Amino acid sequence: MTTGDVVVLHDPQTLGLAPAVKAAGARVVWHCHIGAEVAPERGPGAVWRAFAAELAAVDAVVTTMPGFAPPRTRALFVVPPAVDPAATKNRELTGDEVAAVLAGIGLTTGRAGAGVTVRQDRPLPAGARVVLQVSRWDPLKDMPGVVRCVVGLPKDVHVVLAGTEPAEIPDDPEGLAVLAEVTSVLNGLPDEDRARVHLVNISLRDPERNALVVNALQRRADVVLQKSLEEGFGLTVTEAMVKGRPVVASDVGGLRLQVTHGHNGLLVDPADLAGVRTALIRLLDDPALCRELGRRARTGALERYTMRRFAADYLKVLHRAP
The missing domain is CATH 3.40.50.2000 (Glycogen Phosphorylase B;)
Incomplete structure (x- = not known):
């Protein structure tokens, strides 16, 4: 890892790596693939509080919907998932x-x-x-x-x-x-x-x-x-x-x-x-x-x-x- 690299961390399981990656000079993007439309204090809020230090090291957040992102995100990108139509799960079958x-x-x-x-x-x-x-x-x-x-x-x-x-x-x-x-x-x-x-x-x-x-x-x-x-x-x-x-x-x-x-x-x-x-x-x-x-x-x-x-x-x- 060198200064200027971009490291993408996926979901809460990897978020603990954010401070170390940031200290090494890389930009940190956290892609959170999960989310729920519930009151902030009912789960997501507790997660954001528990990971406050790690989230502070994140440069940008990627989520499926804006409401799934932590509050006070520095840069938010909304990127819905995708499928491969040619993959085994989706290819045409007779x-x-x-x-x-x-x-x-x-x-x-x-x-x-x-x-x-x-x-x-x-x-x-x-x-x-x-x-x-x-x-x-x-x-x-x-x-x-x-x-x-x-x-x-x-x-x-x-x-x-x-x-x-x-x-x-x-x-x-x-x-x-x-x-x-x-x-x-x-x-x-x-x-x-x-x-x-x-x-x-x-x-x-x-x-x-x-x-x-x-x-x-x-x-x-x-x-x-x-x-x-x-x-x-x-x-x-x-x-x-x-x-x-x-x-x-x-x-x-x-x-x-x-x-x-x-x-x-x-x-x-x-x-x-x-x-x-x-x-x-x-x-x-x-x-x-x-x-x-x-x-x-x-x-x-x-x-x-x-x-x-x-x-x-x-x-x-x-x-x-x-």
């Missing part, structure tokens, strides 16, 4: 490829697949309409609430919840508890509703396979749901939009950055379960609306959330940071 991936993990066949655990009473039927949420097993993603959505949906609609195997994420200790809560809610459903819910746990040990499974699930979905209670950005929604899928998303945080209600998706109050169901049914029962929202979603996502735009934004950060 219908046969999607079917083969989903059969291989056992979702449509009931046979166990390597690296993926599917919990279901019966395999997903070929003609079923599918509502999908892809998330970490995190309390703020409200996966138990997604399970509850199945009650009252048309009888041919199945709900798929997919997430990373929580035992493989050591810095996310709540994952196993959330998955247990989801399982408890699922077990309490009437038999006919429980049979329409499918839980998919995907191992991190093979990142390429993980990405391919998510891609196939999103392309199989008729509607992609993101029922988050808070959301820093929500890349799973971006990924679905790149694929031209219609989305129903909570009207919170970075989700409302991406989704304009009625234009490229629908926004809902995540606490209003009946309202979420109504939005899902509206899309499921209107294929023409799904196609139009999906088309606009893809066009907008490719314009606003690709790596080319992200790289251009970062060049501005590097050139303009104090």
Whole structure:
């Protein structure tokens, strides 16, 4: 490291390095990828106070939304995340490829697949309409609430919840508890509703396979749901939009950055379960609306959330940071 270098630190885990990096003569940029729209004293404020000395050494801050930044930031750059449309998670798949991936993990066949655990009473039927949420097993993603959505949906609609195997994420200790809560809610459903819910746990040990499974699930979905209670950005929604899928998303945080209600998706109050169901049914029962929202979603996502735009934004950060 030499004087004049720019060092980018990511998220709170690395913030403790800021004073040492600054003392070595480098400019320090802190990129905070997380955030929540809550009262300052309820969490973010405590973090800013705890890291006051480290934040004082930061020359510039990068966040997804202005409200996610610490107060009195010297220089703030708003840089939303991005996806790579050509990556394994987003590249085009044929219908046969999607079917083969989903059969291989056992979702449509009931046979166990390597690296993926599917919990279901019966395999997903070929003609079923599918509502999908892809998330970490995190309390703020409200996966138990997604399970509850199945009650009252048309009888041919199945709900798929997919997430990373929580035992493989050591810095996310709540994952196993959330998955247990989801399982408890699922077990309490009437038999006919429980049979329409499918839980998919995907191992991190093979990142390429993980990405391919998510891609196939999103392309199989008729509607992609993101029922988050808070959301820093929500890349799973971006990924679905790149694929031209219609989305129903909570009207919170970075989700409302991406989704304009009625234009490229629908926004809902995540606490209003009946309202979420109504939005899902509206899309499921209107294929023409799904196609139009999906088309606009893809066009907008490719314009606003690709790596080319992200790289251009970062060049501005590097050139303009104090």
